Amino acid sequence: MIRTVRPLLSALALVLTLPASADIARLPTASPVPGGVALVPVPTSQASLKGRPVMVVSAKGTRYAEHAPWLAVVGIDLSTEPGTLALNAGTQTISFEVKDKQYREQRLTIKNKRHVNPEKRDMERIGRERKEMLTALGNWRDDNAPVTRFELPARGPFSSPFGLKRFFNDQPRAPHSGLDIAAPKGAPITAPAPGVVTAAGDYFFNGRNVVLDHGHGLVTMYSHLDRIDVSVGDRVKTGDSLGTIGNSGRVTGPHLHWTVSLNNVRVDPMLFIDPPAK
Ligand SMILES: [Zn+2]
Structure with missing residues (x-):
């Protein structure tokens, strides 16, 4: 009996110990400030900011997946005033907030x-x-x-x-x-x-x-x-x-x-x- 159960148990143990997130993209740290990076869930695999394309990655396996299938990874210019920026994603406009940051x-x-x-x-x-x-x-x-x-x-x-x-x-x-x-x-x-x-x-x-x-x-x-x-x-x-x-x-x-x-x-x-x- 033990002989038949043990391989099953070790196979199960292997599944449990494998990181569930082995293929998750390791994202930049979200920091939506001037000179920082915003991570913005978007509905399409392409997005742009002020007419320029921005990086879009799959949201699969990340904590953003429940909000949208894709995630825009957006660089924010140092000269940006705190406030709202808008991404164009397909026919939609997705807004996100830029917070203030004072540099020394x-x-x-x-x-x-x-x-x-x-x-x-x-x-x-x-x-x-x-x-x-x-x-x-x-x-x-x-x-x-x-x-x-x-x-x-x-x-x-x-x-x-x-x-x-x-x-x-x-x-x-x-x-x-x-x-x-x-x-x-x-x-x-x-x-x-x-x-x-x-x-x-x-x-x-x-x-x-x-x-x-x-x-x-x-x-x-x-x-x-x-x-x-x-x-x-x-x-x-x-x-x-x-x-x-x-x-x-x-x-x-x-x-x-x-x-x-x-x-x-x-x-x-x-x-x-x-x-x-x-
Ligand atoms: Zn330097």
């Missing part, structure tokens, strides 16, 4: 004055590079498997959070658009998720710089590198080398400036990662 100030002293007040001859290069970066960061590429979470691209303390209101040599500049990870020159930088390299080169402010396109409007950028290990068009897997930490471009010391862009707005990378083990 940061004052930095940059030794290279040209990096604070560029010379006339720098302006053409800066303009060209900004255009190139905005195109790369705002790109939309369909992909079979949307990326919604990241591994850490580098090991080291988080030296400057996303969103700081910045002053360079007491002059107001654009807010901090990424997360700074401090590490010694030469430390490895690896791909935090699968993606395609869409830019790799040397830039006035960003220094040696790589852009990875993860699809569905999710794009990441790696700035101030010492060495670049990839070329435009390369497909990378999680953990593949992108290059090494450096201090190229506008910096006060060696670190990785890591940018996460979603539907062409810069958002807080912390929403996509697990807190690093101490």
Whole structure:
């Protein structure tokens, strides 16, 4: 008797111990604030915000599934005023609330004055590079498997959070658009998720710089590198080398400036990662 029952029991035990959510998409942390990410249940597999497509993933297996079959993963621009935003999903308009968030100030002293007040001859290069970066960061590429979470691209303390209101040599500049990870020159930088390299080169402010396109409007950028290990068009897997930490471009010391862009707005990378083990 026992012989017939035991296999049944162990099969049952296996079913019970398998995570019921093995195939659940691991979503970004919902934070509907300027510079954050909103998770909005939608009735269709496509949605847009102000005419631009936003990432939509299956809501199956998530706590949003009872509200709708699909979930829009929406980046909210830092300059957004708190209030209501509206997504277009098919023939429907789906509204969601953006809450207020106050970011701290940061004052930095940059030794290279040209990096604070560029010379006339720098302006053409800066303009060209900004255009190139905005195109790369705002790109939309369909992909079979949307990326919604990241591994850490580098090991080291988080030296400057996303969103700081910045002053360079007491002059107001654009807010901090990424997360700074401090590490010694030469430390490895690896791909935090699968993606395609869409830019790799040397830039006035960003220094040696790589852009990875993860699809569905999710794009990441790696700035101030010492060495670049990839070329435009390369497909990378999680953990593949992108290059090494450096201090190229506008910096006060060696670190990785890591940018996460979603539907062409810069958002807080912390929403996509697990807190690093101490
Ligand atoms: Zn930075």
